[in-house]
Amino acid sequence: MEKQNSGFMNKFQAVLEKYVVPVAMKISQQRHLAAVRDGLTILVPVTIIGGFAILLAMPPVDATVKATNLLTSFLCAWRDFAATYSSTLMIPYNLTIGAISIYVVLGVAYRLCKYYKMDTISNLITTILVYLCVAGIPTAYTVGDATVTAIPLTNIGASGMFTAILVAIGVIEINHFFIKKNLVIRLPDSVPPNVAAPFNVLIPGIASLVFFMGIDGLCHILIGTGFSGLIYAIFQPLLSATGSLPSIIIINLLMTTFWFFGVHGGNMLGVVVTPVTTAALALNAEAYAAGKELPCIFAGAFNTVYGGYISYMAVVLCLLFFSKASQSKSIAKIAVVSTAFNINEPVIFGLPTVLNPFTLIIFYICNNLNVAIAYGLMSSGFLGKFYISLPFTVPGPLQAWLASMDIKAIFVWFGLLVLDVIIAAPFMKAYDKQLLAEGENAEA
Numbered sequence: 001m002e003k004q005n006s007g008f009m010n011k012f013q014a015v016l017e018k019y020v021v022p023v024a025m026k027i028s029q030q031r032h033l034a035a036v037r038d039g040l041t042i043l044v045p046v047t048i049i050g051g052f053a054i055l056l057a058m059p060p061v062d063a064t065v066k067a068t069n070l071l072t073s074f075l076c077a078w079r080d081f082a083a084t085y086s087s088t089l090m091i092p093y094n095l096t097i098g099a100i101s102i103y104v105v106l107g108v109a110y111r112l113c114k115y116y117k118m119d120t121i122s123n124l125i126t127t128i129l130v131y132l133c134v135a136g137i138p139t140a141y142t143v144g145d146a147t148v149t150a151i152p153l154t155n156i157g158a159s160g161m162f163t164a165i166l167v168a169i170g171v172i173e174i175n176h177f178f179i180k181k182n183l184v185i186r187l188p189d190s191v192p193p194n195v196a197a198p199f200n201v202l203i204p205g206i207a208s209l210v211f212f213m214g215i216d217g218l219c220h221i222l223i224g225t226g227f228s229g230l231i232y233a234i235f236q237p238l239l240s241a242t243g244s245l246p247s248i249i250i251i252n253l254l255m256t257t258f259w260f261f262g263v264h265g266g267n268m269l270g271v272v273v274t275p276v277t278t279a280a281l282a283l284n285a286e287a288y289a290a291g292k293e294l295p296c297i298f299a300g301a302f303n304t305v306y307g308g309y310i311s312y313m314a315v316v317l318c319l320l321f322f323s324k325a326s327q328s329k330s331i332a333k334i335a336v337v338s339t340a341f342n343i344n345e346p347v348i349f350g351l352p353t354v355l356n357p358f359t360l361i362i363f364y365i366c367n368n369l370n371v372a373i374a375y376g377l378m379s380s381g382f383l384g385k386f387y388i389s390l391p392f393t394v395p396g397p398l399q400a401w402l403a404s405m406d407i408k409a410i411f412v413w414f415g416l417l418v419l420d421v422i423i424a425a426p427f428m429k430a431y432d433k434q435l436l437a438e439g440e441n442a443e444a
Contacts, residue, residue: 027268027271028267028268028269028270028271030271031112031115032112032169033271034111034115034271035108035111035112035115035168035169036108036165036169036271036274036275037267037270037271037274037275038107038111039104039106039107039108039109039110039111039112039168040104040107040108040274040275040278041107041274042103042107042110042111043100043103043104043107043278044389044391046096046097046100046103047096047097047100047278047281047282047389048389048390048391049092049096050092050093050096050097050098050100050285050389051093051097051285051387051388051389051390051403052092052388053089053090053091053092053093053096054090054093054097054285054288054289054387054388055388055402055405056082056089057082057085057086057089057090057093058082058086058288058289059075059078059079059082060405060406061075061076061078061079063079065079090289093285093289094153097157097158097281097282097285097286098153098157098285098286098289099153099156099157100156100157100158100161100278100282101131101135101156101157101158101160101161101163101164102128102131102136102156102164104161104164104165104168105127105128105131105164105167105168106124106127106128106168107168108164108165108168108169109123109124109127109128109168109171109172110124112168112169112172112173113172116172116176118172118175118176118179119193119197119200119201121197122197122198122200122201123171123172123175123201125198126171126175126201126204126205126208127167127168127171127172127208129205129209130167130171130205130208130209130212130213131163131164131167131168131171132151132156133209133212133213133216134163134167134212134213134215134216134226134227134228135155135156135160135163135164135167135226135227135228136151136155136156137151137155137226138150138151139151139152155228157282157286158279158282158283158285158286159228159232159283160228160232161275161278161279161282162231162232162234162235162275162279163227163228163231163232165275166231167212170208170211170212171205171208171212174204174207174208174211175201175204175205175208177204178203178204178207179200179201179204183203183204184199184200184201184202184203184204185199185200185202185203186200187199212227215227216228238276239276239279239280239296242272242273242276242298243276243280243296243297243298243299244298245371245372245375247298248298248303248371248375249368249371249372251269251272251273251303252303252307252367252368252371253364253368254268254269255268255269256360256363256364256367259348259353259354259363260353260354260355260356260360261354261355262354262355273303276298277298277299277300277301277302277303278300280295280296280298280299280300281296281299281300281386281387281389283295283296283299284296284299284300284385284386284387285387285388287387288387294384294385294387296385297375297378297379297385299385299386299387300386300387300388300389300403301386301389301390301392301399301403302371302374302385302386302403303371304342304392305386305396305399305400305403305413306370306371306373306374306400306413306416307367307368307370307371308344308363308367309342309396309399310366310370310396310413310416310417310420311362311363311366311367311370311420311424312339312344312347313339313340313396313417313420314362314366314417314420314421314423314424315347315351315353315359315362315424315428316332316335316336316339316347317336317417317421318421318424318425318428318429319331319332319351319428319432320332320333320336321421321425322425322428322429322432323428323432324432324436325432325435325436327435328351328431328432328435331346331347331350331351334346334350335347335350335351340395341393341394341395342392342393342394342395342396343393356431358427358428358430358431358434359427359431361427362420362423362424362427362428365423366419366420366423366424369419369423370416370419370420373412373416374412374416377412382408383404383406383408383409383412384404384405384406384408384409385404386403386404387403387404388402388403388404388405389403390402390403396413397409397410397413397414398410400412400413
């Protein structure tokens with residue numbers, strides 16, 4: 001039976017490596033998709049700063065809370081401090097998550113520039129100019145007796161993210177085409193490169209500006225909204241569909257399968273997942289700042305916090321509690337600390353979980369059961385949704401709490417961990433028996 005299972009797994013692995021992995025690799029390495037994935041990764045510090053800013057400015061403390069003990073005294077002092085200085089505390093949020101599309105343009109354009117080995121700064125300036133001319137059009141406001149012209153944050157916030165991605169890709173591609181065809185202003189070789197570089201993008205920049213402003217004007221004429229409004233209307237259903245529970249389960253199944261064969265599942269699907277979860281996190285932060293209901297469940301690190309962070313820890317705990325084989329026992333002792341901080345490589349490659357059918361079944365069941373339960377609790381309103389971004393090394397239960405500022409998240413996280421340990425225990429015991437048998441055969 002064991003040989004039959006081994007033969008099946010080898011055949012399945014061969015099929016996957018021949019047909020599925022090459023396609024997935026091509027998709028993940030496609031220059032535009034990779035630029036989007038890697039460009040949005042650059043934004044992590046920006047979203048963390050914005051998240052902490054909104055947390056300071058808008059503490060999750062009800063107005064009815066009274067200072068009756070040390071904890072409530074602290075919360076009330078925080079609430080009063082935020083009420084006094086909210087306008088100042090909100091500045092970092094308004095200029096980070098509130099204007100996130102600006103950073104999206106820069107991040108995606110930067111990565112695509114690096115791919116083409118183009119001058120970075122001059123192309124980034126051109127890209128941000130074109131984006132602002134399309135999506136950040138200044139509006140006149142009357143303030144008292146004065147007229148003030150300003151760019152509405154709503155135009156360059158989360159709703160403008162997908163426009164920012166398209167503009168960044170479009171401008172860099174246009175610039176690259178003009179430079180490749182030598183349709184640029186060439187200065188003598190004696191001119192320093194830092195002086196010549198801006199002139200190289202002058203003609204391509206004008207072409208990009210005319211192209212995108214022309215499309216924007218045409219959209220206003222034909223459908224009554226600009227290019228940015230059209231793109232948001234197109235991508236809004238996609239955002240909702242990708243954030244549905246069936247979509248999340250499919251994403252988890254694919255990621256787990258890739259990891260099973262030693263392929264980085266996050267990188268494979270990051271080109272699809274990262275733009276969606278980043279946009280959803282920004283939309284939730286905007287809603288929280290406006291005092292509205294948070295619209296998105298599949299936001300930020302929801303999938304990993306309630307998925308892999310829990311199931312990997314469950315596997316490690318099962319090894320610590322039930323394992324008798326020296327190999328797995330020693331790995332568990334080493335991995336327990338790193339896994340607590342969401343660094344799972346010691347388990348992935350040390351246990352290993354790669355090509356391990358026992359852990360594959362555990363992750364298939366636990367990851368999807370965890371997110372389904374968390375999804376249902378958030379959908380019902382029992383559990384808070386994520387609107388704050390945190391470093392990935394923040395331990396799972398703390399991240400679940402701080403990302404949503406809902407203390408119940410800690411208890412839900414540990415409850416799911418207990419459930420995962422119960423599910424994983426029989427599989428890990430079976431795996432341990434296999435390791436012990438292999439050790440006895442090797443000694444014989």
